[in-house]
């Protein structure tokens with residue numbers, strides 16, 4: 196390689212087109228020159244943008260490596276002038292800049308036609324590779340370009356409109372080029388370049404022994420780097436073979452092989468390495484140039500992002516996304532199709548009550564606890580995922596036989612049902628589990644999950660704390676529920692419901708002391724869909740609100756019509772579902788409905804189920820007081836079927852307890868049933884409440900209830916629920932004879 200003369204003569208042969216290094220920092224120019232010294236490329240230097248343009252007037256270059264920030268003409272401005280000149284408009288320019296370069300710098304560089312950007316500090320190998328790549332390209336283009344000396348002047352050098360004052364400025368004041376000191380072996384040069392390289396740079400023998408390590412490598416791995424020692428000693432044992440194999444395939448051209456691996460040490464750290472091989476004449480790897488950087492933080496960040504995207508943040512379990520992926524893998528690549536694969540869909544019974552009574556923090560703690568318990572019941576290869584609030588899915592992949600799925604389900608039920616201490620409270624929760632088996636219950640992940648969910652619904656419906664295998668009939672039932680939900684939507688829009696009224700009989704007088712409104716849904720074929728079927732579906736599908744609002748309006752309108760007929764002392768009870776009751780504005784909507792038709796609120800009785808009120812007693816107490824303060828009567832329906840807290844019962848403004856029909860049915864035959872009924876009546880009276888019994892079908896039942904002090908009776912023995920017209924007729928008839936009640940004197 197020869198230094199360029201200050202006053203170069205005719206352009207060099209195209210085979211040997213020099214490159215131009217432009218930098219106003221002599222130290223940087225020196226370092227660059229040194230790095231590129233042994234590439235066999237002629238190097239010309241310029242200490243400013245102006246000097247670079249001057250050089251371009253005299254000769255062509257295969258590549259310009261130019262600093263962006265220079266005093267005088269900066270890199271971008273110089274590039275613009277280079278580009279505006281037809282002779283050099285295609286000369287590739289690589290900008291060298293610091294890591295602090297802003298995106299604005301980058302876009303400006305692109306605008307002026309930067310071929311590449313190198314951010315300092317940069318590994319010498321990278322610069323060398325780039326330079327080689329561009330000079331190769333220039334060589335291959337050489338035949339296409341007109342050769343010959345560069346003309347010093349004339350319109351073809353710069354197009355018209357150029358800044359001639361600039362041209363004049365650098366063509367006269369030509370600063371002398373930086374003196375050139377050749378040789379990579381210059382100790383200062385090597386130190387200057389390599390000490391400032393941010394990456395770790397090393398030269399290894401073909402067998403991986405250290406030949407050279409940059410100071411940065413030495414700082415990081417100190418004692419491990421010894422002459423003759425193997426580079427692979429710093430590579431994690433599990434990654435050594437892979438790294439060694441990859442390095443034997445390292446390319447020797449301007450490409451490189453990139454690999455990531457762990458390094459030895461007390462903590463897990465990762466290197467990312469670009470490797471080039473220097474091959475012998477026979478093609479063997481003679482030496483390896485490796486440029487590495489520590490990417491541990493990046494890997495940790497990536498791992499964190501993956502963890503976040505595929506795992507549930509509360510329990511750390513796989514989320515639905517990861518579950519679906521595992522399920523897809525498991526069903527698509529079944530290695531042993533003869534071994535069953537089971538999907539367990541699990542939901543906690545009454546989880547909402549834990550959340551409502553103990554708060555969300557306790558609920559979260561419980562979910563974490565459940566996650567651990569379920570995970571402890573399955574094998575490593577199985578997957579436990581959390582797919583919703585209190586919903587978990589277990590994918591069992593390694594079952595010997597189908598019955599094992601039931602064994603695991605039982606194990607999970609036992610583990611989850613064991614009591615646990617959460618924030619000072621002892622909790623008992625039970626799970627309901629549905630099982631679906633691949634492929635008989637579903638050949639794809641979606642169907643399997645859906646059917647396991649359907650089976651879970653059945654397990655819950657049967658009382659919870661149990662499992663159920665999916666059966667085709669369940670799907671039919673689920674489809675029926677779905678169809679019912681859709682039909683309900685249509686019925687709401689088409690106003691297809693009717694309100695019926697069942698009388699309540701006063702045991703003392705035998706007269707009707709009120710009605711319970713009961714919704715009816717007539718069908719085109721003359722049949723009815725009972726509310727016990729469609730009200731739960733309406734609750735599950737979010738359609739209970741419009742139905743509940745309709746019922747309240749209907750009852751208010753009925754009360755209004757009767758008042759117009761002079762009947763103003765017969766209250767009507769309306770059923771308010773648990774979901775409706777939990778809405779913030781339930782008292783307001785009740786008040787609005789009666790106000791709208793001018794009916795006194797005292798004529799409206801509100802029937803709430805025991806479980807609806809007790810699921811969140813602290814919230815219920817406020818709502819109950821609100822309703823009560825409006826002047827409405829409050830009755831607790833189905834009393835005895837749920838779990839009432841006596842402490843709350845005392846504090847609730849409840850007027851009436853309604854004994855559930857199941858107790859009424861059993862009480863005359865079952866001593867326990869009788870005891871329960873007596874206890875409810877006694878409790879109500881102690882708490883100053885009235886008692887009503889529903890489902891009274893026989894004279895015997897009536898007599899028992901009357902004998903124990905029950906004030907009101909309701910049931911088929913007296914009357915079924917009837918239309919509003921028939922209800923009016925019932926009001927017109929005389930009092931009922933109430934079995935067990937003392938005979939009345941004729942009035």
Ligand SMILES: Nc1nc2c(ncn2[C@@H]2O[C@@H]3COP(=O)(O)O[C@H]4[C@@H](O)[C@H](n5cnc6c(=O)[nH]c(N)nc65)O[C@@H]4COP(=O)(O)O[C@H]3[C@H]2O)c(=O)[nH]1
Pocket residue numbers: 697712713714725726727730743746770771772832833856889890891892909910911912915916
């Ligand atoms: N075996 C027997 N049954 C008797 C007897 N007397 C009355 N019944 C039935 O027992 C149920 C009593 O209503 P509920 O406990 O409030 O239970 C109601 C109530 O929870 C709900 N429901 C009915 N109408 C409405 C409504 O408008 N809104 C809401 N949210 N729920 C309603 O649907 C449930 C069932 O209502 P229905 O099918 O009308 O069934 C009614 C009624 O027809 C009897 O002597 N023997």
